[in-house]
Amino acid sequence: MHAMQYEITLPADYDMGIIRERVATRGHLLDTFPGLGLKAYLIREREAGSPVNQYAPFYLWATPAGMNSFLWGPGFQGIVNDFGRPVVQHWTGLSYEEGPAAASAPGTATRRRTPLGEAVPPGAAVAEAVDRHAREARRDGVVASALAVDPRHWELLTFTLWAADGPLGDGEAPAGEGERFRVLHLSTPGREALGAGLRRW
Template sequence: MHAMQYELTLPADYDTGIIRARVARIGHLLDDWDGLGLKAYLVRERGVHGSPVSQYAPFYLWNTVEGMNRFLWGGAFQGLVDDFGRPAVRQWTGLAFEEGAVADSPAAFAVRRRQPVPDGAELAALMREAVAETERLAAEDGAVLAAAAVDPHRWELVHFSLWEHDAPKADGDLFQVLHLSAPGRARFPRGRQW
């Protein structure tokens, strides 16, 4: 499993209806993308649910590097680049994935929490804690799924979870899910990824 995200921080007065219309128009295009586990089309608005910024920030969990590369280099990503410029694309290596307590419910909200891996940390223990946190999040009421991944270049952990309501039992940045493409979600191995 590979996690990926890019963020488009929008001007404070930007009409997020433009993003909502874009996702309504093109979101279905990845509903059967080979190699994609899931893509959550995420948006947050300044002043709503405590967000300091307005952003369009899709989050991906990939089953294969080939599917991710075909998306980035095969032309699909170019449309976003043409419309908004080329954003930095963050990537993390998968640590854990769990289906949630209400896995069959539609996801309305997502929480993403990034945290640095402290210098001097015992890596195996820290990664076990990340797996345990994924399990804890997935077991919470309202959880659709939870995942954890790590960027060993920046030494950063990311926890990502989807929720059926706007009161998730997770800390981090809260996003609204506009659409969820999940062609390969059922193929994710559960639990620890090593």
């Protein structure tokens, strides 16, 4: 499993309805994309309290071939044509978990970055993070959650999808979960191939 995200930050006065229309008319194109576990079409909006207007899709790839096919194919080229070429962040997957609300549609997503301190051996830090992730994924309102690592910057990434009818009753994630995004659409052609509960090494 590989996690991937790019962020397209837009002007403060940008009409985010343009992004909503883009997702409404094109989001289904990846609903059957080979090698894709899931793609969450995410936005942040200043009018909703975000510091920026942003389109920030997040991907979990079941296969490297699927990720490469997307990046070097017409899908990503459409982003480049419309917005320029963004930096593509990517992380090595450590674990993926389905939550108690796995059957629900997600309303929000959270992204939490955690530095891996130098004082703890990497293997021990990762093993502890995987155990903690399994527990966190069992909380009410969790649709699915992934844990990944960037060994270049020694940073853990936790990405969680929360049910639209989640624990706060308004589709919002609980406080303290990191950066929040609104989910406009979720493509899940290979969600089962992500291997819920499997350790990645």
